[in-house]
Amino acid sequence: MSVYKNEKNNxxxxxxxxxxxxxxxxxxxxxxxxxxxxxxxxxxxxxxxxKADVNMTLESFCKLxxxxxxxxxxxxxxxxKESIIQSKILPYLxxxxxxEITAKDVIDWQNEMRSQKGKTGKEISPTYLKTIxxxxxxxxxxxxxxxxxxxxxxxxxxxxxMEESKEMLFWTKEEYLKFADVMMDKPLSFYAFxxxxxxxxxxxxxxxxxxxxxxxxxxxxxxxKSYQRLKGKDxxxxxxxxxxxxxxxxxxxxxxxxxxxxxxxxxLKANDRIFPVTKHYLHHEMDRGSKAAGVKRIPIHSLRHxxxxxxxxxxxxxxxxxxxxxxxxEKITYRYAHLFPSRQSEMADRLDFERTSDEI
Numbered sequence: 001m002s003v004y005k006n007e008k009n010n011x012x013x014x015x016x017x018x019x020x021x022x023x024x025x026x027x028x029x030x031x032x033x034x035x036x037x038x039x040x041x042x043x044x045x046x047x048x049x050x051k052a053d054v055n056m057t058l059e060s061f062c063k064l065x066x067x068x069x070x071x072x073x074x075x076x077x078x079x080x081k082e083s084i085i086q087s088k089i090l091p092y093l094x095x096x097x098x099x100e101i102t103a104k105d106v107i108d109w110q111n112e113m114r115s116q117k118g119k120t121g122k123e124i125s126p127t128y129l130k131t132i133x134x135x136x137x138x139x140x141x142x143x144x145x146x147x148x149x150x151x152x153x154x155x156x157x158x159x160x161x162m163e164e165s166k167e168m169l170f171w172t173k174e175e176y177l178k179f180a181d182v183m184m185d186k187p188l189s190f191y192a193f194x195x196x197x198x199x200x201x202x203x204x205x206x207x208x209x210x211x212x213x214x215x216x217x218x219x220x221x222x223x224x225k226s227y228q229r230l231k232g233k234d235x236x237x238x239x240x241x242x243x244x245x246x247x248x249x250x251x252x253x254x255x256x257x258x259x260x261x262x263x264x265x266x267x268l269k270a271n272d273r274i275f276p277v278t279k280h281y282l283h284h285e286m287d288r289g290s291k292a293a294g295v296k297r298i299p300i301h302s303l304r305h306x307x308x309x310x311x312x313x314x315x316x317x318x319x320x321x322x323x324x325x326x327x328x329x330e331k332i333t334y335r336y337a338h339l340f341p342s343r344q345s346e347m348a349d350r351l352d353f354e355r356t357s358d359e360i
Contacts, residue, residue: 003039012039018050054149059094065142074237076228084135098143106157129161169298170306182292189285191261192275198254200307200325203279203300204228208236212270219255221248229278244326308336
């Protein structure tokens with residue numbers, strides 16, 4: 001027997017022995033169960049987890065899922081997944097056996113998700129519905145790949161929601177210069193937006209910058225980390241993708257401005273954050289500056305779009321732009337195709353010349 005009663009506080013506990021992944025004999029004690037049945041249920045799920053038995057509940061499997069994939073992910077990526085699992089999946093399917101969840105169960109769950117409303121009273125957006133379903137499907141795929149589940153009921157049920165095509169907002173150079181002019185009353189904000197617009201870096205990349213990232217002699221800035229504020233703590237991680245690790249050449253005027261920025265600090269150490277502010281601060285400053293300059297308010301990430309659109313307008317190739325902003329050239333071509341009309345006209349004119357020149 002491995003379930004026992006603690007007579008002192010009238011609770012139950014489990015003492016279970018098992019072999020770990022190295023084959024070594026281990027012992028685990030879990031306390032605090034109010035009834036014997038609760039303790040026995042916990043023991044049964046624990047044994048199923050150790051055997052990687054797909055007859056365990058979805059809730060139990062999600063603990064294995066977290067153990068398997070969390071070490072491979074950035075912390076903010078996992079927290080997003082965890083939020084969906086805890087709020088949108090487990091309350092509805094958590095106590096069902098993994099192997100017994102059917103496509104019909106998933107369809108019923110989808111209908112429940114579609115009927116829900118968010119904090120603002122609005123229905124869940126199609127984009128978020130798609131994200132929720134993708135997470136459920138990912139859990140089943142993991143079970144198929146590593147735990148011998150035979151079918152993915154989420155895939156069989158079909159997806160829900162869809163990607164919403166959002167208008168790509170950006171500022172022209174003239175609009176940005178109006179904005180930058182009114183931001184000069186707060187130098188730190190001004191220098192932050194200068195880096196965002198003239199380098200096309202992401203917010204997290206900006207907020208992670210330190211003095212050691214700058215080489216003023218060669219006019220370069222190294223992008224190799226990203227800043228996040230997670231659960232009240234400052235967290236610096238690797239950038240979004242491998243291609244995000246890059247060396248950006250900066251114009252001379254920006255190099256001079258960043259030298260002035262360093263002088264704002266009484267004692268700036270090599271690994272101190274140059275912009276010790278939050279994303280919330282930047283968004284507040286964006287609101288203030290847009291209103292004062294009389295230009296349309298765009299999301300801060302759209303400064304990155306603005307940088308790309310400026311480079312396209314200057315005639316640079318998608319490959320060159322992709323290297324600068326940390327994107328694959330195919331993504332630049334696809335996402336910004338509507339900004340290449342002059343290139344399309346140039347192509348047509350060249351093709352016309354190639355065809356008609358032979359007739360002369």
